[in-house]
Amino acid sequence: MSSRTAKADAALTTPLDRSLFPITRSWAYCNHASVGPLPRPTRDAVAAVLDAQMNEGNAGILDVESHLEEIRAQTAAALNAASDDISFLRSTSDGALVAANGIAWRAGDEIILSDNEFGANAYPWLNLRDRGVRIRLVRTPRERLTVPTLERMRTPRTRLVAVSYVSSLDGYRHDLPALGQWCRDHDILLAVDAMQGFGPLPLDVTGWKIDVCYFGVAKWLLAPQGLSVLYIRRDLVDGMRPAHCSWRSVQQPMDFFDYGQQLLSGARRFDGGTVNYPALIGFRESLRLHTQASFSRIERHVLALTDRLIHGARAKSIEVKSELRDDARSAIVLLGLGRSNADELNAKALASRVGVTVRDTGVRVSPHGYNDEADIDAVLELLEREA
Numbered sequence: 001m002s003s004r005t006a007k008a009d010a011a012l013t014t015p016l017d018r019s020l021f022p023i024t025r026s027w028a029y030c031n032h033a034s035v036g037p038l039p040r041p042t043r044d045a046v047a048a049v050l051d052a053q054m055n056e057g058n059a060g061i062l063d064v065e066s067h068l069e070e071i072r073a074q075t076a077a078a079l080n081a082a083s084d085d086i087s088f089l090r091s092t093s094d095g096a097l098v099a100a101n102g103i104a105w106r107a108g109d110e111i112i113l114s115d116n117e118f119g120a121n122a123y124p125w126l127n128l129r130d131r132g133v134r135i136r137l138v139r140t141p142r143e144r145l146t147v148p149t150l151e152r153m154r155t156p157r158t159r160l161v162a163v164s165y166v167s168s169l170d171g172y173r174h175d176l177p178a179l180g181q182w183c184r185d186h187d188i189l190l191a192v193d194a195m196q197g198f199g200p201l202p203l204d205v206t207g208w209k210i211d212v213c214y215f216g217v218a219k220w221l222l223a224p225q226g227l228s229v230l231y232i233r234r235d236l237v238d239g240m241r242p243a244h245c246s247w248r249s250v251q252q253p254m255d256f257f258d259y260g261q262q263l264l265s266g267a268r269r270f271d272g273g274t275v276n277y278p279a280l281i282g283f284r285e286s287l288r289l290h291t292q293a294s295f296s297r298i299e300r301h302v303l304a305l306t307d308r309l310i311h312g313a314r315a316k317s318i319e320v321k322s323e324l325r326d327d328a329r330s331a332i333v334l335l336g337l338g339r340s341n342a343d344e345l346n347a348k349a350l351a352s353r354v355g356v357t358v359r360d361t362g363v364r365v366s367p368h369g370y371n372d373e374a375d376i377d378a379v380l381e382l383l384e385r386e387a
Contacts, residue, residue, distance in 0.1 A: 015293040015301050016369035024370065028378035029355035033168060033196055033332050033366035036222040038282070039289060046224055046282040064277045071284045072268070075229055078291055079213070080204045084266030087230040088275045092195045094244070095214020095230035096124035096162070098270050099191055102240035107132030109159040114138040114145050118168045121193035125162050133159075140167075144328075145174060147182045160189040165197030169361065171322045171332025173197070180209030189236075195219060200302045200331035200368055202295035205231050212236070217279070220331070220368065223286040227279035232267040246273040290369075298369035302331040305367045305376050309333055312380040321362050335363045335383065345382075354382045 016039075023029050023037040038046075052060030073083045089095055101124075111125050115137040126135055136153055138145045145163050161183055166173050176192060183190040191212040194203055199220025205213050213231040217223035232240075242263060247253055249269040250261035263269045290298065310333060313320050319336025323329070337345065337360070346358040356379060357364040365379055 014370050014372055015297040016289055018370045018372065020289070021370050027353045027355050028375040030365045030367040030371060030375055030379055031355035031357055032200075032220050032222075032368045033171075033364055034219070034357050035225075036199075036219045036368070038224065039222055039286060039370075041289070042223060042282040042285040045285045046278045049278040049281050061277070064281060067281065067284070068275065071280055071287075074284065074287060074291075078203075078287060078295075079198075079229075079231060080206045081231050082234065082266070084268055085205075085231050085234055087232070087267040087270040088280060089214075089228045089230055089244070089270065089272060090226055090276065091120070091228050092193060092214055092216045093120040093124055094228055095212070096121055096191065096193065098230060098244045099212045099214075099232065099240075100124040100128055101243035103160070103189070104239065104241065105131055105133050105159070108134065108157050110134045110136055110155060110157045111160045111162060112136050112138065112145070112150065112153055112158060113162040114140050114164075114167075116140045116167060116169050117162070117164060118193070118195075120195070121162055121164055121191075125160075141170070141172075141323075144172060144323075145179070147175075147178050150179070150182055154186065154188075158186075158188055160191055162191045163193070165192055165194040165201070165203070166330040166332060168196045168332075169364075170334040171196075171330045171364075171366075173201070173328050173330040175327060176210065177208045183211075184209045196332065197330065199290065199295075199298075201299050205233075217283045217286070221283065221286055221290065222368070223283040224276075224279040226276045227283055230267055230270060232270075234266055237266055237269070242269060244270045244272060246271070248273055293369060299331075301369050302367055302371075303329060305371055305373070306331065306333050306365075308373060308376045309335075309365055309367075309379065312376065313383070316380060316384045318380075318383050319362075331368065332364060332366045334361070335365060337362055338383075340383075348385075349382055352378075352382055354378050356382075 018024055020039040049064050072086050076083045076086045143149055163174050180190050189211045192210050194213055194215040198215055211233045216228040218225040249263050310320050313335055321334040342358050342360050349356055
């Protein structure tokens with residue numbers, strides 16, 4: 001069997017239809033932890049929104065806006081949430097900021113988070129220090145944010161735990177169901193940055209007892225930039241200061257000058273004045289592809305691909321820096337640089353059309369549900385030449 005035929009056969013088994021991703025024609029793209037390529041239906045949906053505004057003006061935009069609540073319901077269903085608990089914002093950090101600036105903090109309250117959090121899930125919380133909130137850091141990778149770690153670090157003033165579903169640095173997958181149960185048992189809030197987890201992995205905000213969850217859609221959800229999702233547990237919203245509030249946050253937004261209106265119920269009050277509708281309509285298409293394939297099937301596929309990557313790396317004496325316990329695995333694997341220079345290896349990866357992230361910390365490989373074994377082999381071939 002030729003390599004081309006083998007690749008075509010592998011494409012038939014991918015949970016996301018490989019033919020919908022034009023990037024596969026020229027790239028072995030395993031860099032979804034950085035930016036996700038758009039599937040063709042998503043690109044076409046975005047173009048249709050722009051055409052509607054170009055050709056129809058206000059009428060075109062009103063037609064696009066009419067789909068907002070439908071998409072909110074689809075998003076909620078994918079997370080096992082209620083529609084009223086979902087808000088659409090711009091970026092992951094926007095969601096964290098709504099929570100950080102909306103919770104009624106008391107001087108001396110404590111927040112626990114890891115010291116390797118990407119800034120989107122660090123600075124919104126760190127910025128509370130000038131309001132008397134104490135930030136306590138888990139020192140990774142020596143220790144991880146686990147239930148035993150929280151038991152050791154908890155004090156009577158611990159108010160919130162902020163954690164990424166999956167670490168952007170090395171792909172460590174936090175045990176959200178266990179963390180959620182522990183936090184609920186101790187009356188502590190759990191805030192989750194799901195940016196690097198949801199898409200290749202399932203997410204159940206209700207079953208896992210998550211209080212606040214936020215993520216952008218432009219990486220693993222394969223949608224345009226400039227749109228994010230925020231979930232807030234219903235009974236928390238009314239007690240939060242509406243730190244992100246606009247003319248659309250009230251019950252009758254078209255009654256422009258009635259300033260005495262009540263806010264909308266639930267998290268939808270945080271939507272802001274104008275949702276990024278081109279991105280939203282594109283996100284609908286990408287979310288549809290994920291849900292039709294099923295998140296659990298995508299998870300099995302990407303873990304099989306990363307198994308191949310890990311075994312291949314070890315066979316070629318390439319260091320595997322990610323945690324390899326089954327319960328800590330994700331779609332991200334961090335490999336060692338070996339003797340390679342990061343800048344030179346990055347240039348070679350670009351020239352070879354192999355999509356990875358190369359930094360001084362290592363080579364981050366992050367395949368998705370349309371990738372196949374040939375893509376993983378291309379990554380291994382690139383790194384073997386540099387080993």
